[in-house]
Amino acid sequence: MMEQTTSETPQKTFTCQLCDLSSPYSYYGQKPPNTRAIVLLEECFVTKDPFSPDKDKFLVLGSTCSLCNTRVCVGSDCSLFYTKRFCMQCVNKHLDQFPHQIQAELAKKKQISKAAVS
Ligand SMILES: [Zn+2]
Numbered sequence: 066m067m068e069q070t071t072s073e074t075p076q077k078t079f080t081c082q083l084c085d086l087s088s089p090y091s092y093y094g095q096k097p098p099n100t101r102a103i104v105l106l107e108e109c110f111v112t113k114d115p116f117s118p119d120k121d122k123f124l125v126l127g128s129t130c131s132l133c134n135t136r137v138c139v140g141s142d143c144s145l146f147y148t149k150r151f152c153m154q155c156v157n158k159h160l161d162q163f164p165h166q167i168q169a170e171l172a173k174k175k176q177i178s179k180a181a182v183s
Pocket residue numbers: 081082083084085086137138139140142143
């Protein structure tokens with residue numbers, strides 16, 4: 066039986082800087098290895114899908130904000146993809162520069178989460 070040696074690369078971990086979600090990732094970039102001709106729209110933190118026996122399946126954990134370089138997960142509370150990845154802090158800061166449709170969607174979401182809290 067093979068022993069695990071220390072030469073093995075330490076596991077890399079992606080941590081969302083907004084919600085503290087943390088998960089090991091296997092690849093950062095736009096084209097995950099061992100996938101059939103998949104090119105992502107942005108550079109992402111990617112991991113193999115642990116729930117799928119299919120080697121081609123992978124999960125996008127998160128990405129880097131194109132404005133402030135914060136690492137954010139793809140959760141809708143933490144980031145938004147609109148031609149590029151934006152963290153929610155930058156979205157809120159530059160909200161007037163996003164199209165009205167996105168502003169309306171975010172406003173709707175805010176109302177829903179407010180209602181859930183109260
Ligand atoms: Zn997050």
